[in-house]
Amino acid sequence: VTAGVRGARDVDSVLGAYRLMVENDLEAVVAEAVDDAWMRGAIGYHLGWADDAFRRLPPGERVVGGKRMRAALALLAYEAATHEEGRDPDLGVVLPFATAVELFHSFTLVHDDLQDGDRLRWGRPTLGTVCGPAEAINVGDCLHALATGCIGRLRTRGVDPSTVDALTAELSRTAVELAVGQHHDLAFEEEAHVSVDRYLGMICRKTATLLRFAAYGGARLAAGPAKAAPYAEFGTALGLSFQIRDDVLGIWGTEAVTGKPAGRDIRRKKKTLPVVFALAGGAPQSDRMRSLYARHIELSAEEEAEVRQLLDEVGAIAFAQDQAQVHHTRALAALAAAARVPDAVEANRYLSDLRHLADFATERRF
Amino acid sequence: VTAGVRGARDVDSVLGAYRLMVENDLEAVVAEAVDDAWMRGAIGYHLGWADDAFRRLPPGERVVGGKRMRAALALLAYEAATHEEGRDPDLGVVLPFATAVELFHSFTLVHDDLQDGDRLRWGRPTLGTVCGPAEAINVGDCLHALATGCIGRLRTRGVDPSTVDALTAELSRTAVELAVGQHHDLAFEEEAHVSVDRYLGMICRKTATLLRFAAYGGARLAAGPAKAAPYAEFGTALGLSFQIRDDVLGIWGTEAVTGKPAGRDIRRKKKTLPVVFALAGGAPQSDRMRSLYARHIELSAEEEAEVRQLLDEVGAIAFAQDQAQVHHTRALAALAAAARVPDAVEANRYLSDLRHLADFATERRF
Numbered sequence: 001v002t003a004g005v006r007g008a009r010d011v012d013s014v015l016g017a018y019r020l021m022v023e024n025d026l027e028a029v030v031a032e033a034v035d036d037a038w039m040r041g042a043i044g045y046h047l048g049w050a051d052d053a054f055r056r057l058p059p060g061e062r063v064v065g066g067k068r069m070r071a072a073l074a075l076l077a078y079e080a081a082t083h084e085e086g087r088d089p090d091l092g093v094v095l096p097f098a099t100a101v102e103l104f105h106s107f108t109l110v111h112d113d114l115q116d117g118d119r120l121r122w123g124r125p126t127l128g129t130v131c132g133p134a135e136a137i138n139v140g141d142c143l144h145a146l147a148t149g150c151i152g153r154l155r156t157r158g159v160d161p162s163t164v165d166a167l168t169a170e171l172s173r174t175a176v177e178l179a180v181g182q183h184h185d186l187a188f189e190e191e192a193h194v195s196v197d198r199y200l201g202m203i204c205r206k207t208a209t210l211l212r213f214a215a216y217g218g219a220r221l222a223a224g225p226a227k228a229a230p231y232a233e234f235g236t237a238l239g240l241s242f243q244i245r246d247d248v249l250g251i252w253g254t255e256a257v258t259g260k261p262a263g264r265d266i267r268r269k270k271k272t273l274p275v276v277f278a279l280a281g282g283a284p285q286s287d288r289m290r291s292l293y294a295r296h297i298e299l300s301a302e303e304e305a306e307v308r309q310l311l312d313e314v315g316a317i318a319f320a321q322d323q324a325q326v327h328h329t330r331a332l333a334a335l336a337a338a339a340r341v342p343d344a345v346e347a348n349r350y351l352s353d354l355r356h357l358a359d360f361a362t363e364r365r366f
Numbered sequence: 367v368t369a370g371v372r373g374a375r376d377v378d379s380v381l382g383a384y385r386l387m388v389e390n391d392l393e394a395v396v397a398e399a400v401d402d403a404w405m406r407g408a409i410g411y412h413l414g415w416a417d418d419a420f421r422r423l424p425p426g427e428r429v430v431g432g433k434r435m436r437a438a439l440a441l442l443a444y445e446a447a448t449h450e451e452g453r454d455p456d457l458g459v460v461l462p463f464a465t466a467v468e469l470f471h472s473f474t475l476v477h478d479d480l481q482d483g484d485r486l487r488w489g490r491p492t493l494g495t496v497c498g499p500a501e502a503i504n505v506g507d508c509l510h511a512l513a514t515g516c517i518g519r520l521r522t523r524g525v526d527p528s529t530v531d532a533l534t535a536e537l538s539r540t541a542v543e544l545a546v547g548q549h550h551d552l553a554f555e556e557e558a559h560v561s562v563d564r565y566l567g568m569i570c571r572k573t574a575t576l577l578r579f580a581a582y583g584g585a586r587l588a589a590g591p592a593k594a595a596p597y598a599e600f601g602t603a604l605g606l607s608f609q610i611r612d613d614v615l616g617i618w619g620t621e622a623v624t625g626k627p628a629g630r631d632i633r634r635k636k637k638t639l640p641v642v643f644a645l646a647g648g649a650p651q652s653d654r655m656r657s658l659y660a661r662h663i664e665l666s667a668e669e670e671a672e673v674r675q676l677l678d679e680v681g682a683i684a685f686a687q688d689q690a691q692v693h694h695t696r697a698l699a700a701l702a703a704a705a706r707v708p709d710a711v712e713a714n715r716y717l718s719d720l721r722h723l724a725d726f727a728t729e730r731r732f
Contacts, residue, residue, distance in 0.1 A: 141510065148537070
């Protein structure tokens with residue numbers, strides 16, 4: 001793990017600067033568009049404003065319902081691109097877009113938890129655990145619809161119709177990509193041979209495509225498609241390093257910091273990057289991995305410990321972290337391309353904050 | 367059952383006129399927007415173009431994957447409104463909208479079957495039965511995204527951006543309404559007391575809102591919001607009579623004609639209109655109904671037969687069919703309001719075809 005010495009330390013202040021604005025807008029959108037108290041409560045529970053009886057919590061008692069990293073990415077990309085254009089950013093223009101991205105992300109999390117059978121997220125029972133899978137499918141569908149509607153709110157902020165249409169079309173394409181990526185993720189669980197390349201293609205669709213959309217859309221609201229292109233590239237690279245780091249944390253993270261049960265990815269034999277790497281190798285450890293992963297049962301606690309050991313021995317974690325680093329480097333190159341003056345990322349504090357996000361994605365411990 | 371003597375007989379020719387055009391456009395949209403063969407196959411299976419191994423079937427071997435009634439409704443509303451404006455209809459303008467409505471409807475069916483645990487639709491295993499619930503959630507999400515993207519295709523047909531935005535916003539609102547209606551439907555299963563009015567409010571959101579959107583949007587692409595308003599009202603009334611008739615068929619229909627297991631609605635104690643009516647009554651039969659429906663188990667075959675008898679004795683089927691008729695009358699009044707010359711529905715063959723649809727919704731046996 002190299003580079004980004006300020007990264008992981010500074011991310012709280014970077015994200016924190018936008019958090020309240022995003023939370024307030026999320027709550028305002030849901031309050032305006034959903035007239036049913038139960039549905040508002042269910043969405044509020046997932047987003048952290050409501051308790052498990054779906055009663056609204058006062059701001060002081062709310063829990064973490066995600067970092068809102070994707071919203072911050074959209075806002076920062078807009079600010080950075082506006083700054084490069086020599087104009088003053090007006091966050092009111094981009095906020096509906098950032099909120100739409102968070103609503104969309106929330107929809108995918110609610111469905112993803114059902115699909116993976118996950119019962120904990122952010123240290124709390126998942127929505128499906130609280131209200132059952134049928135209702136959770138439904139709440140996810142409602143969040144998906146709210147995200148689409150929220151893009152339309154850009155019209156009220158003076159954004160021209162063709163840009164609104166382009167972003168709506170892009171959201172649809174992103175959602176199709178995500179569904180295909182999710183299919184590959186589910187299908188990989190049944191496949192004995194998943195190459196590293198196919199794995200990277202899957203997370204590109206499943207995870208990176210939404211961060212790409214967030215960064216591209218934010219920049220697109222400040223500048224034309226050509227100037228927004230490096231931000232799209234940044235979003236993709238950020239998403240890949242973020243997901244690969246997630247895979248590493250899924251193996252080595254503790255429940256206290258990740259909010260998810262430790263070791264679950266291994267016991268469920270999830271095909272994360274370190275595992276895919278180890279399964280594809282020629283060492284005796286890879287043979288043992290393949291025989292453990294060929295059976296149609298979850299791994300025992302002893303086998304989980306053995307897999308950790310095997311992954312260590314073949315250098316799978318180091319390989320994965322190096323891959324995260326590759327995309328970190330790619331992200332920084334994209335930021336340099338976004339800057340008017342080459343290598344002048346530090347001159348634009350928003351580009352600099354995006355760099356902190358990239359550092360965080362690659363190095364984070366939570 | 368009164369009125370509409372030509373209705374149910376003629377509906378095949380009304381729907382048949384649009385069917386091939388809609389099927390072709392659906393397939394073209396999916397082929398263009400989805401680059402993954404599995405996902406295309408899964409969507410194709412649900413829509414009737416692929417077998418249960420998701421292999422594309424030649425046109426001659428395809429099965430029924432829905433009547434495409436909602437697409438036909440959108441196309442007919444457009445034609446009727448264009449005709450009233452004294453212009454010639456150009457179906458190329460409205461087709462992307464009609465296809466979007468069918469894609470959206472398909473998304474809701476895939477998720478609805480999962481939520482209800484239904485294993486048969488159109489006489490075939492549901493998508494969730496074929497590929498499992500996790501993947502079916504995913505395919506439904508993909509269809510939802512494709513529907514949104516498909517509305518955006520209206521731009522390529524010369525529709526002005528503000529109309530495209532208005533229809534996209536309306537789709538989002540429709541989807542939120544539908545999710546709330548679906549929540550009420552699921553919640554009613556746990557509630558002992560559901561009034562007829564609450565039931566009608568639920569189906570208004572869950573079923574009628576999409577038919578309203580189809581009819582309104584079709585007309586809106588031909589004329590301004592004021593002239594499209596009677597079509598919205600027609601769609602709502604059509605949706606209500608269609609759903610209430612569905613409830614009646616769910617009790618009295620056979621698997622051969624409905625494509626769903628006979629008696630399933632009763633055995634699962636679904637709160638359909640005849641049941642809601644009977645449960646709310648004061649007769650001894652209603653007491654017996656309440657005691658049968660208070661238990662947390664499915665009904666036996668004997669109890670199913672008893673419930674049929676009880677529903678008959680309290681006149682629940684007749685009550686429901688009368689309710690369908692109320693909305694049929696309302697639908698015809700909306701058509702009269704849509705005609706430039708009062709009571710001149712017959713002078714516009716598209717309005718006349720919409721009347722056949724209304725007759726079908728109220729009287730259909732499949």
